[in-house]
Amino acid sequence: MSSISPDHELLATTSKHLLAVKYFQIAAYVMLIYDHSCIFSGENRFSPMLWAAPLITDTFIFSLIMWQTRAYLIRSATHSPTLQVFVRDGLLYFIAISAANLLNMLTFISATFRSSAMEIPPGLVYLSKRLPSYAILSTFVYLALHWARNSNVFGFGLPSWVEIVISILARPVFLAWKSVYRGYKDSWTAATLGAEIPPYVGQSIYTTLREWQRMVEKGYPAEVLSRWTRKHGDVLLVPTLSDTVLVTDEPSHVKAILATQFDMFGKSNVLCLLSARRQRAQAISTGHASQDAMKSLLGTGIFNVNGEMWKSITRPFFTRERISDFEIYERNCNISLKAAERRLAEGHSVDVQDLFGRFTLDSATEFLFGQTVDSLSAELPYPPTYSHKNTAAYHYHPSNVFVKAFSQGLDYTETRIEDMWPLFEFGKDKIKPLRKIMDEFTKPMIEKALSNREKEKGGQSNGKEAETVLSSLVDHTQDEQILKDELINLLVAGRDTTMSLLAFSVYMLAQNPSIELRLRQEIYDVVGPTAAPDYSQIRAMKYMRAFLNEVLRLYPPVPIDSRMAFEDTTFPSTDPTKKPVFVPKHTNCVYSVLNIQRRTDLWGPDALVFDPDRFMDERLHKYLTPNPYIFCPFNAGPRICLGQQFAYHEASYYLTRFLQKFTEFTLDDSANVAPPAEWTHGEGRKPLEKIHPMVHLTMYIKGGLWIRMKEVSDTSKV
Numbered sequence: 001m002s003s004i005s006p007d008h009e010l011l012a013t014t015s016k017h018l019l020a021v022k023y024f025q026i027a028a029y030v031m032l033i034y035d036h037s038c039i040f041s042g043e044n045r046f047s048p049m050l051w052a053a054p055l056i057t058d059t060f061i062f063s064l065i066m067w068q069t070r071a072y073l074i075r076s077a078t079h080s081p082t083l084q085v086f087v088r089d090g091l092l093y094f095i096a097i098s099a100a101n102l103l104n105m106l107t108f109i110s111a112t113f114r115s116s117a118m119e120i121p122p123g124l125v126y127l128s129k130r131l132p133s134y135a136i137l138s139t140f141v142y143l144a145l146h147w148a149r150n151s152n153v154f155g156f157g158l159p160s161w162v163e164i165v166i167s168i169l170a171r172p173v174f175l176a177w178k179s180v181y182r183g184y185k186d187s188w189t190a191a192t193l194g195a196e197i198p199p200y201v202g203q204s205i206y207t208t209l210r211e212w213q214r215m216v217e218k219g220y221p222a223e224v225l226s227r228w229t230r231k232h233g234d235v236l237l238v239p240t241l242s243d244t245v246l247v248t249d250e251p252s253h254v255k256a257i258l259a260t261q262f263d264m265f266g267k268s269n270v271l272c273l274l275s276a277r278r279q280r281a282q283a284i285s286t287g288h289a290s291q292d293a294m295k296s297l298l299g300t301g302i303f304n305v306n307g308e309m310w311k312s313i314t315r316p317f318f319t320r321e322r323i324s325d326f327e328i329y330e331r332n333c334n335i336s337l338k339a340a341e342r343r344l345a346e347g348h349s350v351d352v353q354d355l356f357g358r359f360t361l362d363s364a365t366e367f368l369f370g371q372t373v374d375s376l377s378a379e380l381p382y383p384p385t386y387s388h389k390n391t392a393a394y395h396y397h398p399s400n401v402f403v404k405a406f407s408q409g410l411d412y413t414e415t416r417i418e419d420m421w422p423l424f425e426f427g428k429d430k431i432k433p434l435r436k437i438m439d440e441f442t443k444p445m446i447e448k449a450l451s452n453r454e455k456e457k458g459g460q461s462n463g464k465e466a467e468t469v470l471s472s473l474v475d476h477t478q479d480e481q482i483l484k485d486e487l488i489n490l491l492v493a494g495r496d497t498t499m500s501l502l503a504f505s506v507y508m509l510a511q512n513p514s515i516e517l518r519l520r521q522e523i524y525d526v527v528g529p530t531a532a533p534d535y536s537q538i539r540a541m542k543y544m545r546a547f548l549n550e551v552l553r554l555y556p557p558v559p560i561d562s563r564m565a566f567e568d569t570t571f572p573s574t575d576p577t578k579k580p581v582f583v584p585k586h587t588n589c590v591y592s593v594l595n596i597q598r599r600t601d602l603w604g605p606d607a608l609v610f611d612p613d614r615f616m617d618e619r620l621h622k623y624l625t626p627n628p629y630i631f632c633p634f635n636a637g638p639r640i641c642l643g644q645q646f647a648y649h650e651a652s653y654y655l656t657r658f659l660q661k662f663t664e665f666t667l668d669d670s671a672n673v674a675p676p677a678e679w680t681h682g683e684g685r686k687p688l689e690k691i692h693p694m695v696h697l698t699m700y701i702k703g704g705l706w707i708r709m710k711e712v713s714d715t716s717k718v
């Protein structure tokens, strides 16, 4: 009979203790799940993975401990293992249990934050989502290696430290294998579809990220994309930290994305080009933008998600009758032109980009929400050298505070690298406070709309046609968060885009006085020198439309866009001797209308020259008519810009009134931000620029567009 060794006794006791600890822990889990299920109920959209993952992980570890303890007990009875081995392995268990409990703790802290309406630190959410997938795999691998050692499967045992290193590396190795496997799978699928995989950009991910970052900070809009396509052809693949992005400069691909294969593509994040995780595609496609880098700013508004719901609510407000009501423009035009007049009388130049932003903001809020935010009542800014003259009334006007917060939010969004941004903003999402400021701005509008609904309909939809987009929205939902998100998105759509169009229009006028004269001549001929234009007159001004199109061609307000492929698909090849281009499922496809609209092979050798006549003479029939997708400033297909006609009317109306009032536009070089010196030797339109065009969600002029101009004194002459 073999006597029980001290080791054996110790192991048996420890095993009992471990079991007791585990029962206690299981009980704690039951409470935790109950607790969380309360928190998750109601409005809460918390991921169940957050609590399920540590539970699963711990179950693994629990099994490991049980199994391992049993193995020790058996071995101790036969081979009497040393206490040293037990202590060493016990230490490993301790580490594993600590990791599991860390997850547990993260979960608990997250839930506590959630239940107390405090902001959950984004880094915590990120870790609680990512760590389980690391921990589960590592635990599994460790368990398998340990079992192999104890069962002597390979005839030799790996040292413990090797087992640990292999377990830690399990996830990165798995990801690398997955990427290789995906490459093979894509090649195979491409072959079965009779297609070929586009070339790769052929540079390190670090270089790609650095190039993109440099462009965002001080480069020319979309230049990185054109550099890549010039080097590798119209379509190429660009690996990023988390996935591979497809970049195309080919109109037939844009046509496929936006129209012919519309159902196969969905919204993706245009700004965060380099955060195109495949997994996120599903989340975005179902309308939940998840922990998307753009979500902090735009939420789940119409720009950020898929789904027809918001479109069906918004579309009825863009009928011909509604967008032909020019009363709103006339009122806001008068106020803005007077403000410019006063500032010019003081002897200063005017930042017309800012002025147009106020005009478009007030017009859009009146049109869309039935309430003006009166941003034109705030003072205009003084040029940078006279900024001390800007009063508190200027700095603290709610509309200025809103615009400043929004611009800063867009700047921050651009600096977010991949979907790892929560790690760099661990404790605090730096966009959230800005979004709060923006929400303060939209809050009174929402409250008013909700109270009107209560008053008029007693909280019920009375079947009467809603008068504004906002009243229609509150008929559909009273969820304040959704309403806030939609309002912010619509303000971006309504303000920034048309502001950009007007600002670049005046930038072009300042450099092309003959075009200014021709435009004014048309205005005088069709509308007269002082009258306000009506709908038919605006439609009759053909040169005005050609002028706006030419501005939209060279300076499209939305210069880069993207869509995510929901299925494996193909793009047609531009070379008939070549196979179609393979687009793997969940690939983010990025295209730049700015680059396409400046291509000399598509628009002729003078493509870089500003010349509105190209939309009126034989060049129109030669280039655009047979290939309409070479000009897509408003996108195309079922998700074409809803405000396209609204924007044409608004810009035509404003320019008519502006040119009736002012002339002799010159750039105030002392106030404008000059383009970088190296642009004089650059490519494309870089050497022609007198200002610095930049892009966040939309294109804008860095530092504003400071213009000197004179009032038209003799209206009998053009």
Ligand code: HEM
Residues within 6 Å of the ligand: 302, 303, 311, 314, 364, 368, 493, 494, 495, 497, 498, 501, 556, 557, 558, 561, 562, 633, 634, 635, 638, 639, 640, 641, 642, 643, 644, 646, 647
């Ligand atoms: C020059 C002015 C404008 C330009 C260049 C422009 C451009 C665009 C583009 C490119 C998109 C597609 C974005 C995407 O899906 O990725 C879009 C969408 C949209 N735009 Fe515009 N836009 C302009 C003015 C306006 C105005 C003034 C309004 C409203 C008053 C407006 C309302 C919308 C809406 C609601 C959508 C979303 C449509 C949808 O996703 O189904 N836009 N716009």
